[in-house]
Amino acid sequence: MKQIKMKIISRRNVLHLLGGATGSVLFSKYALSKPNLALNKIKEISKNAKVDEVDLFLDVPEIAENGNQVKVSFDIESPMTEEDFVKTVYILADGNPAPNVAKFSFTTDMGACSATTRMRLSKTQNIYLLAEYNNGNFAMTKSKVKVTIGGCGG
Amino acid sequence: MSKIKPRGKVPKTASVDEIIEIKTLIRHPMHSGRMKDKDGKKIPKRIINKFLVKFNGKQVFGMDLEPSISTNPYIAFPFKAKKTGIFDFEWTDDNGDKYNMSRKMTVF
Numbered sequence: 001m002k003q004i005k006m007k008i009i010s011r012r013n014v015l016h017l018l019g020g021a022t023g024s025v026l027f028s029k030y031a032l033s034k035p036n037l038a039l040n041k042i043k044e045i046s047k048n049a050k051v052d053e054v055d056l057f058l059d060v061p062e063i064a065e066n067g068n069q070v071k072v073s074f075d076i077e078s079p080m081t082e083e084d085f086v087k088t089v090y091i092l093a094d095g096n097p098a099p100n101v102a103k104f105s106f107t108t109d110m111g112a113c114s115a116t117t118r119m120r121l122s123k124t125q126n127i128y129l130l131a132e133y134n135n136g137n138f139a140m141t142k143s144k145v146k147v148t149i150g151g152c153g154g
Numbered sequence: 155m156s157k158i159k160p161r162g163k164v165p166k167t168a169s170v171d172e173i174i175e176i177k178t179l180i181r182h183p184m185h186s187g188r189m190k191d192k193d194g195k196k197i198p199k200r201i202i203n204k205f206l207v208k209f210n211g212k213q214v215f216g217m218d219l220e221p222s223i224s225t226n227p228y229i230a231f232p233f234k235a236k237k238t239g240i241f242d243f244e245w246t247d248d249n250g251d252k253y254n255m256s257r258k259m260t261v262f
Contacts, residue, residue, distance in 0.1 A: 101222040102218065
């Protein structure tokens with residue numbers, strides 16, 4: 001399987017994104033920009049805690065010809081011991097009618113933190129991967145997928 | 155409508171501390187509530203909203219599914235083999251139905 005290592009988001013990028021999200025919340029009334037539902041959701045899940053930038057492997061196609069079946073897989077390096085493991089992983093999409101795609105609950109019995117599934121994408125958009133560790137820390141990464149034919153119907 | 159049928163692939167045998175991959179697929183339309191039928195009427199939302207995996211009765215993996223998950227949800231995940239046991243998979247439908255499947259794995 002081809003693994004694409006996603007670009008690590010720089011601090012500036014994260015600040016820019018978070019700033020953008022705050023801005024859109026504040027100014028959505030004035031229709032300056034559409035609020036980024038996925039980033040709002042990330043803030044909601046992390047309860048405004050700092051979201052760290054670490055090595056996360058998010059494997060999505062660069063171009064999806066059919067938005068109905070887009071393979072998404074991730075692999076997060078973690079020892080998966082009682083002291084240090086990934087508790088929950090969220091996949092979010094900012095261009096779909098609803099930002100949530102899936103939530104995975106991991107346990108130490110699994111030995112590794114990875115999973116694969118298939119999702120629908122309505123248009124070209126960013127996919128976010130948000131990981132919650134057992135010590136309450138958060139980490140995220142994002143990747144853009146170009147969608148040729150949308151897959152949300154309607 | 156085709157019958158809802160779960161399928162799963164678990165290695166029959168594994169060695170101690172081997173990380174195996176479990177693959178599951180369930181045949182389900184996953185109506186997101188936004189699609190329309192031939193007559194232009196909206197098909198009501200009906201999806202698999204939860205997937206749970208137990209090993210010897212203890213929950214080891216869980217997933218919450220949203221309408222953004224494709225038709226016939228495919229889920230693959232790892233598991234660290236330690237002892238012989240039985241996996242119980244359970245999918246929960248929006249209408250309350252549960253679909254179950256069990257697989258045995260021998261560890262030597």
